[in-house]
Amino acid sequence: MTSSPTPAPERYNAKDAEPRWQEAWAAQGIYATRNDDERPKYYVLEMFPYPSGRIHMGHVRNYAMGDVVARYKRAKGFAVLHPMGWDAFGLPAENAAMERKVNPREWTYANIATMRGQLQSMGLSLDWSREIATCDPDYYKHQQRMFLDFLAKGLVTRRTAKVNWDPVDHTVLANEQVIDGRGWRSGALVEQRELTQWFFKITDFAQDLYDALDGLERWPEKVRVMQKNWIGRSEGLEVRFALDGASGDASEVKVYTTRPDTLFGAKFLAIAADHPIAASVAATRPELQTFIEECRRTGTAQAAIDTAEKLGFDTGLRARHPLDPSWLLPVYVANFVLMEYGTGAVFGCPAHDQRDLDFSNKYGLGNTPVVCPEDLDAASFVITDTAYDGDGRMINSSFLDDMTTDEAFHAVANRLEGEILDGEPVAQRKVQFRLRDWGVSRQRYWGCPIPIIHCEACGPVPVPVSDLPVKLPDEVSFDTPGNPLERDHAWRNVPCPQCGAPARRETDTMDTFVDSSWYYARFTAPWLTDAPTDRAAVDHWLAVDQYIGGIEHAILHLLYARFFTRAMQATGWSGVSEPFAGLFTQGMVVHETYKDQAGAWVQPADIRITAEGGERQAFHVKTDAPISIGSIEKMSKSKKNVVDPDDIIASYGADTARWFMLSDSPPERDVIWTEDGVQGAARFVQRVWRLVSLAAGVSTGEGATDAVLRKAAHKALAAVEEDVERLRFNRCVAHIYTLSNALDEALRAGSVSRSAAMEAAGILTQLVAPMMPHLAEECWSALGREGLVAQAAWPAVDRALLVEDEITLPVQLNGKKRADVTVPRTADTATVEALVLADEAVRKALEGRSPRKVIVVPGRIVNLVV
RNA sequence: GCGGACGUGGCGAAACCGGUAGACGCACGAGACUUAAAAUCUUGCGGCUGAAAGGCUGUGCGGGUUCGAGUCCCGCCGUCCGCACCA
Numbered sequence A: 001m002t003s004s005p006t007p008a009p010e011r012y013n014a015k016d017a018e019p020r021w022q023e024a025w026a027a028q029g030i031y032a033t034r035n036d037d038e039r040p041k042y043y044v045l046e047m048f049p050y051p052s053g054r055i056h057m058g059h060v061r062n063y064a065m066g067d068v069v070a071r072y073k074r075a076k077g078f079a080v081l082h083p084m085g086w087d088a089f090g091l092p093a094e095n096a097a098m099e100r101k102v103n104p105r106e107w108t109y110a111n112i113a114t115m116r117g118q119l120q121s122m123g124l125s126l127d128w129s130r131e132i133a134t135c136d137p138d139y140y141k142h143q144q145r146m147f148l149d150f151l152a153k154g155l156v157t158r159r160t161a162k163v164n165w166d167p168v169d170h171t172v173l174a175n176e177q178v179i180d181g182r183g184w185r186s187g188a189l190v191e192q193r194e195l196t197q198w199f200f201k202i203t204d205f206a207q208d209l210y211d212a213l214d215g216l217e218r219w220p221e222k223v224r225v226m227q228k229n230w231i232g233r234s235e236g237l238e239v240r241f242a243l244d245g246a247s248g249d250a251s252e253v254k255v256y257t258t259r260p261d262t263l264f265g266a267k268f269l270a271i272a273a274d275h276p277i278a279a280s281v282a283a284t285r286p287e288l289q290t291f292i293e294e295c296r297r298t299g300t301a302q303a304a305i306d307t308a309e310k311l312g313f314d315t316g317l318r319a320r321h322p323l324d325p326s327w328l329l330p331v332y333v334a335n336f337v338l339m340e341y342g343t344g345a346v347f348g349c350p351a352h353d354q355r356d357l358d359f360s361n362k363y364g365l366g367n368t369p370v371v372c373p374e375d376l377d378a379a380s381f382v383i384t385d386t387a388y389d390g391d392g393r394m395i396n397s398s399f400l401d402d403m404t405t406d407e408a409f410h411a412v413a414n415r416l417e418g419e420i421l422d423g424e425p426v427a428q429r430k431v432q433f434r435l436r437d438w439g440v441s442r443q444r445y446w447g448c449p450i451p452i453i454h455c456e457a458c459g460p461v462p463v464p465v466s467d468l469p470v471k472l473p474d475e476v477s478f479d480t481p482g483n484p485l486e487r488d489h490a491w492r493n494v495p496c497p498q499c500g501a502p503a504r505r506e507t508d509t510m511d512t513f514v515d516s517s518w519y520y521a522r523f524t525a526p527w528l529t530d531a532p533t534d535r536a537a538v539d540h541w542l543a544v545d546q547y548i549g550g551i552e553h554a555i556l557h558l559l560y561a562r563f564f565t566r567a568m569q570a571t572g573w574s575g576v577s578e579p580f581a582g583l584f585t586q587g588m589v590v591h592e593t594y595k596d597q598a599g600a601w602v603q604p605a606d607i608r609i610t611a612e613g614g615e616r617q618a619f620h621v622k623t624d625a626p627i628s629i630g631s632i633e634k635m636s637k638s639k640k641n642v643v644d645p646d647d648i649i650a651s652y653g654a655d656t657a658r659w660f661m662l663s664d665s666p667p668e669r670d671v672i673w674t675e676d677g678v679q680g681a682a683r684f685v686q687r688v689w690r691l692v693s694l695a696a697g698v699s700t701g702e703g704a705t706d707a708v709l710r711k712a713a714h715k716a717l718a719a720v721e722e723d724v725e726r727l728r729f730n731r732c733v734a735h736i737y738t739l740s741n742a743l744d745e746a747l748r749a750g751s752v753s754r755s756a757a758m759e760a761a762g763i764l765t766q767l768v769a770p771m772m773p774h775l776a777e778e779c780w781s782a783l784g785r786e787g788l789v790a791q792a793a794w795p796a797v798d799r800a801l802l803v804e805d806e807i808t809l810p811v812q813l814n815g816k817k818r819a820d821v822t823v824p825r826t827a828d829t830a831t832v833e834a835l836v837l838a839d840e841a842v843r844k845a846l847e848g849r850s851p852r853k854v855i856v857v858p859g860r861i862v863n864l865v866v
Numbered sequence B: 001g002c003g004g005a006c007g008u009g010g011c012g013a014a015a016c017c018g019g020u021a022g023a024c025g026c027a028c029g030a031g032a033c034u035u036a037a038a039a040u041c042u043u044g045c046g047g048c049u050g051a052a053a054g055g056c057u058g059u060g061c062g063g064g065u066u067c068g069a070g071u072c073c074c075g076c077c078g079u080c081c082g083c084a085c086c087a
Helices: A014-028 A057-075 A091-100 A104-121 A137-152 A202-215 A221-231 A260-265 A276-282 A286-298 A302-307 A354-363 A405-418 A535-541 A556-570 A645-651 A654-662 A675-697 A706-725 A729-749 A754-768 A773-782 A829-838 A840-846
Strands: A041-046 A079-081 A156-166 A171-173 A191-200 A234-242 A252-257 A268-271 A312-321 A324-334 A345-348 A427-432 A452-455 A459-462 A493-495 A502-505 A546-550 A583-586 A589-595 A607-610 A617-620 A626-634 A806-813 A816-824 A853-857 A861-865
Touching: A014 A104, A014 A654, A014 A773, A041 A057, A041 A535, A057 A079, A057 A546, A057 A583, A057 A589, A057 A645, A057 A654, A057 A706, A091 A104, A104 A645, A137 A156, A137 A459, A137 A556, A171 A191, A202 A221, A202 A556, A221 A556, A221 A583, A234 A260, A234 A312, A234 A405, A252 A268, A252 A345, A260 A405, A268 A312, A268 A354, A276 A286, A276 A312, A276 A324, A286 A312, A286 A324, A312 A354, A324 A354, A345 A354, A405 A427, A645 A654, A654 A675, A654 A729, A654 A773, A675 A729, A675 A754, A675 A773, A706 A729, A706 A754, A729 A754, A754 A773, A806 A829, A806 A840, A816 A829, A816 A840, A829 A840, A829 A853, A829 A861
Parallel strands: A041 A079, A041 A546, A268 A324, A546 A583, A806 A861
Antiparallel strands: A156 A171, A156 A191, A234 A252, A234 A427, A268 A345, A312 A324, A452 A459, A452 A502, A493 A502, A589 A626, A607 A617, A617 A626, A806 A816, A853 A861
């Protein structure tokens, strides 16, 4: 550097620079992606937001991560698709309509406008020309088309089913939307009702959805395990038990079991309260009817299940044991048997199932152990109040004795499958899934109308494709609870498309999870008016290479989307069955909570914190009253521990917010939002600007530190490259800090040449660019580089700079570090050993002893054993 | 109950295949500049010990394997998440 003092550069002004660069990007349309781009494709997608009103910090974190990937891949030469849209149907719009008398559509579009502006102020490299909103008829029209196609393919059915009814939201909920017996949105206790519903037959794909999970290598293990458990595959045997002295329809009970090996331990049969046989017996026995109603009332609530006693009612029926027709088993109606799973009936084996044992002990049915653990003596093996569900040797089991449980399973299955009763085998091997079909009917207004017309004569008739979309009526009233579509007679009453007779529209709308099950496919050609997708575009862009979103969608959304691509494949709308090749689930943004003396929550903006001597104390900014600092929790309005992204962008700029969201915590973990952290990020923004400005001002310099600086720059470049690929943004941040420290040192020493300073500053700028794009543009132009850094190619790593000529090896004595010895990189093991043993510090530590063994790990370490 | 993840300074964390534990940042302490503050800079920062060089010790606890363990194995303890009467 010159000896004349360089004037301190001006501070970087984010407020001025950010909108300026956003305009430059928009003016040149550099983030719009063409489908005919011939470079290799890369599709990066963040879960699209519900337009609730304003973006929150969770969005900032999610979209900052996606944007880093998009910008990096673009620089790496990929044709990047990075679109954004709105998951715009849903209950909050209707709630707003009821509470504030606003139209749901207007409310939703106003929110979209606000949030689009907020996202744009973040400087995200999104292709806004592909923006979609699921509440737009141009979107849901195609969803209706696919519904009809699925229906024609047999992937949609209509049936009466017991459904979860949310009495607060006045709607049906899918099983997935009932949490601990309560509605996922309203928190109301869910009731059971019989309704006619539309279902997507997701169970048709149960096996494939299960098997294909193993191929999703770039999904978190956790999510794959959760989906596996949810699909709940089990292998077992369906066994027919003939009822003694009965005939006709109710002459047998079918039972599903995964443990046919324990059949000789059977003590009873139990059927669900909703089982048809229970109903037929109850017809003549009012006490049983009373019992069945009690069972229904207990419901499925968590607390009820935990505390509910195993209760049963002896029907008086007796079932013949399939392996010994002279053996009769009592048939109970029991409150713990679920009609929805298997056949709604089980055989009870008290010795080897805890539930059955509890039941048996209560009703005095006894138990017979039939599986003896390998290490125990069969003669003394008894079960009292703990069932044994492990493996072992068969005992007390006739022809099964001495087999393993596994052998016994197959022996029983083989025998019963071969035995024919009334023209059918007594038993059949069967794979059973826990997964149920997806009920999609919702009794709501603000959703995609189901394109069906109900005709007295013709039944449910599909709306002709040429009549799509079935548009929602604009003017609706929310004065009375329930679905306004039912009260809108002008909308509802239409002629039957088949016979022309007066008919009525289906007034249910689709679950909003349907909307989000295919939006990623629509993004590939959102301009199409006559078809949901363009096969060439879908097959080109899918699967999404990197999908990023919250873990809360691990089951619902991700499973529905996986089903949907399969259904689209079956109906020709997609050639791809898995929608998301790579999935990343990011952690939450959390914040400290604050309470005043009265115990009321106080928002962070009203807090001042002191930390003298390391002890943190909080005070109210206005009253100076002491505030107690509480636990760190997910940002939520109720606890007032929210920080508004708009405020942060206004006072620090988007780059600061983005940088902070990406630093410190690993992206899959929660990140704690702190004022100190934001200020640290803001300081770094200034530091980068200062260093780049200083580097741009270097004119002379003999270049003594050039080699060191170039090494640091290329090391950082290589490291950031590797870590961005693996989404380890916190490590990228650390490497960038390290490079800026090196550049700072070199500039301060004043011995760096202009070309080396410019190179390092350029690399620093490009490393920072995916994370802080506005600052990077400003730096890029300060360095006098051509065009936009957003369009610049990623710099090439000079691998030669990554290898050191000399390496400093730690030397251990019996595993404890005693010295450092510097050796040439190319030195062989013998040379290293000689150099180490000649080292002064090593000789001192050896105290004259000679090592018994010398372990040289090339390039790593040397260990001397004495 | 079943399944999964995790446990490292005051804090967020890093440590790739078993090879220098604590990179990088935050906070904090001392100092420089300043009338003062901010900003910036210098410096210290796991614990014990020492003037320093250094020594001892240290990754939830107890064992083990190894020349060498935060990392692998066995057994505990704790925290978090998911599922849950699924036959």
